[in-house]
Amino acid sequence: MMSVLKHFAEYDRRIVYLALFLVVTIMLMTPIGLPISVSPSTMQYYDVLEALGPDDRILAVLNTEFSGYMEIQSGIIASIRVMVEKEAKICIAVAHPEATGIPELVLSAIKSTMDEHQYTYGEDYVVLGYVFPNEASVASAAQDWHGAIHNDFYGNSIEGTFLDEINDWSDWTLISDYTTGIQTTALINHFGLRGAPMIVNGIGVEISILAPYLDTGIYKALLQSMRGGAELEYLTGHPGPGMTAMDAFTIGHYLMILLIVIGNIGYFGYTRNAGRNVE
């Protein structure tokens, strides 16, 4: 009995990583379709998107590295799909060099929706590329848009696009931030604080940092990690990467709970007793 407890207390941490890796891989290869529920925060986020219309202009900021995109891609794709369905005008900006390839992935994922709503580059959407490397760039774009940004990602002038209607922060209907935390504080300080409505889709580790801004009213809604993205996909009726990942996500959490229980049994059954015996 003691040897089992000792094993529970002292097993190699790489076993945890390996078990998680195997569980996630197996569940992604053979999904079983576990049900998901929609949280109130996702409902709130969905309501903000649902209220958009053809006259609205949205600044979608990809505040993420490529690794972070893997976590929030479902939220990004589902959100921008709704914006297209509402026929709002979308400007996609990037705050990390690694994210410059992401707009193309997102737009190709929603190509059929864009074709259906006859989205035209320049008139309905613009991809800016890497334009927010630091807080100063965000601040200047908020204050004087055309003084800070001249070209799109493809090197063409933004003159003649729907961005002609943008002069400063007040001309945006919505700032939609997809973040691992890079220029999020700058966006809050130079757009949100001035009064531009903001919504955010953050990675898991950022949620506790972002949530207080919901209470202050700077964020209108918060979409939480991949789980929130899956819920949004469910609400919009377009299953995507979020929903297909939920089995692995759920079973991964169950495995972690099991490992925490095992670790605690080991701690109370062996480590703590061993400590007491020494005393």
Place this chain on the structure above:
Amino acid sequence: MIDTVELSIMVVGCFLSMCMFSTLYGKSSPLYSLAEESYIGFATGLSIVMNLMYIYNTGFVGIMGGDWVLIFGFILGVMALFRVYTKYSYVSRLPIAISLGAQLGLALRTQIYSGFIDQIKATILPLLSGDAKAIVYNWTIFLCVILMLSFFFYTIEQKGSIGVSAKIGEYLMYASFGAIFAQTFMGRLSLLVGTIQNFTVPPWKKPILIACMAIVLAALIALDKLNLLEKLTPEE
């Protein structure tokens, strides 16, 4: 029909990712080093190109459009490069000081509101009006803030009612740390799921994932048997 470029990206990405996971084997691995250094190389190259593009699009295009003040940005940028030349490295202090000062000024002006005053204002809530859910929510915030703040009353001896309040505040903080840990785990698991999902959806990618896993595992075992794992791993 699978695009050749997409297939190549998938194969290289999947193989390098599995090489990254070779760290789970428990020994130094040249495959891990290959993936790690490839990533650093790719990321650095991309970063340089994107930053040069940013300088062109924001700086050169701006100057050509008549915004002459941007020339000072270029001059300061060139001055910053003197940092690598020991004899004249002092020249770089000016642009560094200007950029640090500007960043600090921008952040301070706004951070006081978004990170401090607005957060305090958000805890000043109506405790008696609104629906039942709002009242419970507001009371929870109000009580938790008071109880947790009492834990930080270091100028008063924590005994009696202050002691009880501080103790409850301490446990409330443990509960919030637990929630933060859970969110952190959720985030890390999402990253893992997202990464692996990239190699399993659409289904044509699955055999490539299995093949890469098998190749990397076989290579690790073979190198281990031949005692080459340590020898072939570059030193830090």
